[in-house]
Amino acid sequence: MSITELIKEGTAKAVKDLYDHEVNVNDVNMNVTRKEFDGDYSVVVFPYTKAAKKKPEQIADELGEYLVGKYDDLTKYNVIKGFLNLEVSDTYWNQYLAKVAAQDTLKKPAHGEKFMIEFSSPNTNKPLHLGHIRNILLGWSCAKIYDALGYDVIKVQVVNDRGIAICKSMLAWQMMGNGETPESAGIKGDHYVGKWYVEFEKLFQAEYQAWQKSINGHFIFATQKKKEQDQKTFFKGYKNTYFNNSSKIGAAAKAMLLKWEDGDTEVKDLWKKMNGWVYEGFNVTYENLGVDFDQLYYESDTYLLGKDNIEKGLGSGIFYKKEDNSVWIDLEDAKLDHKLVLRSDGTSVYMTQDIGTAEKRFEDHGAKQMVYVVADEQNYHFKVLFEIMKRMGASYAEGLHHLSYGMIDLTTGKMKSREGTIVDADDLMKDVIDAARANAVERGELDGLTHEEKEDIFRKIGLAALKFFIIKVNAKKRMVFDPAKSVDLQGDTGPYIQNAYVRIQSVLRKAGEVDTSIAKEYKTLGETERDLISQVFRLDDVVQLAADNYDPSFIANYCYDLAKTYHKFYHDFRIINAESPEAKAFRIQLCQVIGKTIAFGMDLLGIEMPEKM
RNA sequence: GGCUUUGUAGCUCAACUGGAUAGAGCACUUGACUACGAAUCAAGAGGUUGCAAGUUCGAAUCUUGCCAAGGUCACCA
Numbered sequence: 001m002s003i004t005e006l007i008k009e010g011t012a013k014a015v016k017d018l019y020d021h022e023v024n025v026n027d028v029n030m031n032v033t034r035k036e037f038d039g040d041y042s043v044v045v046f047p048y049t050k051a052a053k054k055k056p057e058q059i060a061d062e063l064g065e066y067l068v069g070k071y072d073d074l075t076k077y078n079v080i081k082g083f084l085n086l087e088v089s090d091t092y093w094n095q096y097l098a099k100v101a102a103q104d105t106l107k108k109p110a111h112g113e114k115f116m117i118e119f120s121s122p123n124t125n126k127p128l129h130l131g132h133i134r135n136i137l138l139g140w141s142c143a144k145i146y147d148a149l150g151y152d153v154i155k156v157q158v159v160n161d162r163g164i165a166i167c168k169s170m171l172a173w174q175m176m177g178n179g180e181t182p183e184s185a186g187i188k189g190d191h192y193v194g195k196w197y198v199e200f201e202k203l204f205q206a207e208y209q210a211w212q213k214s215i216n217g218h219f220i221f222a223t224q225k226k227k228e229q230d231q232k233t234f235f236k237g238y239k240n241t242y243f244n245n246s247s248k249i250g251a252a253a254k255a256m257l258l259k260w261e262d263g264d265t266e267v268k269d270l271w272k273k274m275n276g277w278v279y280e281g282f283n284v285t286y287e288n289l290g291v292d293f294d295q296l297y298y299e300s301d302t303y304l305l306g307k308d309n310i311e312k313g314l315g316s317g318i319f320y321k322k323e324d325n326s327v328w329i330d331l332e333d334a335k336l337d338h339k340l341v342l343r344s345d346g347t348s349v350y351m352t353q354d355i356g357t358a359e360k361r362f363e364d365h366g367a368k369q370m371v372y373v374v375a376d377e378q379n380y381h382f383k384v385l386f387e388i389m390k391r392m393g394a395s396y397a398e399g400l401h402h403l404s405y406g407m408i409d410l411t412t413g414k415m416k417s418r419e420g421t422i423v424d425a426d427d428l429m430k431d432v433i434d435a436a437r438a439n440a441v442e443r444g445e446l447d448g449l450t451h452e453e454k455e456d457i458f459r460k461i462g463l464a465a466l467k468f469f470i471i472k473v474n475a476k477k478r479m480v481f482d483p484a485k486s487v488d489l490q491g492d493t494g495p496y497i498q499n500a501y502v503r504i505q506s507v508l509r510k511a512g513e514v515d516t517s518i519a520k521e522y523k524t525l526g527e528t529e530r531d532l533i534s535q536v537f538r539l540d541d542v543v544q545l546a547a548d549n550y551d552p553s554f555i556a557n558y559c560y561d562l563a564k565t566y567h568k569f570y571h572d573f574r575i576i577n578a579e580s581p582e583a584k585a586f587r588i589q590l591c592q593v594i595g596k597t598i599a600f601g602m603d604l605l606g607i608e609m610p611e612k613m
Numbered sequence: 614g615g616c617u618u619u620g621u622a623g624c625u626c627a628a629c630u631g632g633a634u635a636g637a638g639c640a641c642u643u644g645a646c647u648a649c650g651a652a653u654c655a656a657g658a659g660g661u662u663g664c665a666a667g668u669u670c671g672a673a674u675c676u677u678g679c680c681a682a683g684g685u686c687a688c689c690a
Contacts, residue, residue: 031629044632046670056670082670083633123690163690240689299690326688335616343688350690379617380685406619407683414683445650461652473626476618478683480625489652491638492626499652507649538629545629557627560637571654613652 003073003088003096003537004030004041010074011043014066021051032534038078039085040534046082056082090525093533094586098520100536100593106600108150114367115151117143117403120293121158121374124278125165125197127190128285130408130415130423130481131375137471137606138405139373140291141552144604149547154365157293158357161275162300167256169193170270171249172200182277188426190281193274204249208235208242216246288429290463290606295364297357303348305356309392310342318391334387336380341388354385355392362396369399371550376404376476403550406478408470423481433462435487436495446612457610462487464494464607471605472556492560494607497598500563501609503570504595507588511576514588522586528569532590535562536597543604552605559601566594 001009008028015023029044045060052059057079064077064084076087100106119139122128128136139155147153173180173196182192211217212235225234235242243250259267286292310327313319319329319341327342341351348356361370372382382402390397408415415421437458440446446454469486473479489495525533538558546554575591578584599609 029632031632034633036634042633044671046632049670081633160690165690240687324688337616337686340688345688347688349688353690375684376618377684378690381690383617404618409683411624439652443652445652469625477626478619482625485625485639488639491652493638493652495652496638499650503650503653510649541629549630553627554629557637558629560627564637567653568655570649574648576649613650 003092006071006073007041007043007067007086010067010071011063014063015048015051018062018066019048019052021048023048032538033085037080037083037085038087039076040088040530041086043084043086044082045084060084088530088534090523090530091520093525093530094520094522096537097533097586097589097593100596101516101589106539106596107148110152111150113151113369114154114365115143115146115369115371116154116156116361116365116367117146117371117373118156118158119143119373121160122282123160123165124190124193124275125169126194126417127188127281128425130425130428133289133425133428133466134405134408134470134479135373135375136286136289136291137467138403138475138552140606141471141555141604142371142373142403142547142550144606145543145547145552145555148543148600148604151369153294154367155292155294156297156361157295158297158299158302160299162260162271162298162303164253164257165197166193166271166275167253167260168200169196170267170274171253171256172196172203173274174270182281188281188284189277189279190285191424191426192281193278200249200253204243204247207247207249208239211242211246285425285429288426290608297361299353302357302360303353305360306348306352306354307342307346307356309355309359310352313392318388329388329391331384331387336384336387339384339388351381351385351388354381355388358385358389358394358400362394367399368396369401370396371401371403373403373405376406378402379404401550403475405475408479408481411480411482423483428466428483428486429463431483432466432487433458436462436465436489439489440613449612457613460608460610461489461495461498461613464498464602465489466494467605467607468494468497468556471552472560474553475551494602495613497559497563497602498607498609498613500566500570501595501598501602502611502613504566504591504598505611507570507575507591508595511584511588514585516585516589516592518582519586519589521582522580523582525586526573528565528572529587529590531565532562532569532594535565536593539597539601546604555601555604559598559605562594562598562601566598 007030008025011028011030012023012025015021029047030041033039033042043063045056045063048059049056060079060082064079064086067086068074068077073089073092074086075089078085117139120132120136122132143153143155176199177196182189185192187195212231220238221231221234224238244254256267260271310319314321314327319327321327324344325346326340326344328338328340330338332338339351340349341355342348358370361367374382379402382404386397386400386402389400410421410423412421415423440458440461446457465488466486470479470481472492542554542558546552573587575587576584578587602609
């Protein structure tokens with residue numbers, strides 16, 4: 001039994017014995033003792049005042065007396081207000097440290113339960129940007145966390161490879177590309193295709209602007225504007241209607257999409273070629289970011305799925321049909337209104353596809369848990385989707401989860417493609433690595449290493465700064481991204497934690513072979529030493545908490561706290577020249593365990609540790 | 614307007630899910646490198662947790678009402 005379980009169980013037993021009152025072990029209110037007080041764990045005794053009919057201080061005193069008298073692992077207690085502070089024995093901590101030191105992995109054993117997680121989900125008409133990075137880091141980290149808990153994790157990427165957007169790029173390239181390729185242009189494939197998407201938008205805007213000044217444009221504005229609406233706002237809102245109804249270039253793009261749907265070979269070939277360029281580019285980005293996927297689903301394969309499910313649901317009365325043949329679901333009793341699932345012409349919508357894809361994924365892998373990492377603008381969509389799956393009787397409906405995260409704002413405002421304020425993923429990674437390189441070169445700790453070794457370290461440091469900066473923020477919160485701060489290397493940052501790890505490796509290298517078997521003879525643990533072990537003890541809880549909440553930020557903050565305590569320990573205690581052989585053995589073992597724990601925790605965030613920096 | 618999320622130090626974030634005097638980093642002021650790496654440590658200053666009620670022994674956290682910001686209310690994806 002672990003020390004926290006022991007305290008909870010002991011407290012429940014004590015309350016029963018002393019006051020004849022039943023307490024559920026899990027209801028015992030206990031937390032880590034605050035820094036300013038003595039002790040390791042604190043039990044809150046207020047809840048027992050009624051049953052005991054005594055003052056909190058007296059209850060705490062009696063419970064403390066009981067616990068310390070009964071359990072050897074608890075050595076001392078003190079009472080402040082209604083809080084019972086308990087001190088854990090040095091022996092317990094020492095044995096716990098030795099136990100962790102002996103483990104070759106901190107992962108939980110595999111139990112075979114499947115966990116599927118979808119993240120990234122890019123469109124193929126544009127390169128990845130900062131928003132994707134947050135998405136990818138969250139998805140990747142959650143996958144790692146569930147893997148560490150013993151799940152069989154399946155990482156999925158859904159590629160939105162079809163639709164009007166990619167047709168725009170294709171059309172622009174066809175019109176103006178003259179057979180150019182990313183290679184001949186010297187541009188990364190995804191950026192290259194993105195360039196043509198922008199070219200299309202330019203053409204369209206030029207056409208749209210001209211139209212606005214034409215007689216037709218004036219007529220539409222005069223007849224359709226809402227009162228008090230100025231020309232600019234009106235035409236902003238009218239853009240899609242114009243694209244669909246009046247635009248020549250829009251008509252051409254739509255014609256291309258229709259050809260694509262008809263399986264026109266010329267269009268399909270072009271589509272394959274340009275998507276191929278994009279995938280090459282994406283793969284480079286993913287590799288630089290250090291992530292990969294187990295399975296890819298292409299929307300071009302799945303966009304027709306779901307219709308059968310709708311048919312089936314119509315039969316069983318889950319959906320209903322309107323006079324115009326469109327199919328709907330009534331979710332008013334779940335406070336979700338009515339939702340269209342099939343158009344009047346029988347074609348599917350986004351929701352239809354998602355229903356079909358969910359079914360297909362379950363058929364393919366049988367994962368009872370499926371997580372979608374998607375920005376919070378789609379909260380409503382997923383509420384509806386999950387409700388529909390439940391009503392359709394999907395066996396896995398309870399295991400569906402939307403990992404919703406807030407969008408990223410820049411210090412200068414929102415990211416908007418129209419205003420050119422998109423932060424490109426490739427540029428960003430290059431910038432952080434450059435910053436790390438500049439800093440490390442100035443420091444000069446890496447002299448003597450080869451060029452490749454150095455570059456590898458710069459990459460690890462730069463990415464650690466970027467990744468940690470993003471992932472330390474609670475996932476569901478909107479966050480502000482300041483490029484200057486994302487390359488910070490001091491304070492609450494990835495490199496700060498890496499530095500703790502590097503110091504540990506440096507000490508261990510210098511110490512050489514040390515016999516740690518006498519570590520248990522060390523009986524006078526200092527406060528910071530106890531803190532470190534009790535923090536290592538917390539790891540399991542933190543990982544579980546992060547998993548339950550689908551939020552890696554818990555682990556990021558934990559790693560920072562641990563590194564901070566280690567830095568303090570490093571400053572306050574001599575390790576290699578410790579006051580006694582036992583103390584040295586103990587501290588070396590402590591360094592090993594902290595190093596292992598930091599590396600483990602950071603790996604769950606997708607952050608690598610360098611040996612030197 | 615309906616539904617929904619978020620308001621914590623100048624800035625960026627925490628607060629172990631209702632517990633003790635709300636904590637970190639950055640920026641600012643100061644001290645510590647001839648002891649294992651100063652990307653470090655130590656200290657100072659910085660707060661009416663948007664506002665107001667309520668529940669509770671106890672509220673940043675729960676409830677309600679305001680205020681502010683974001684999202685969403687497409688036969689788009």
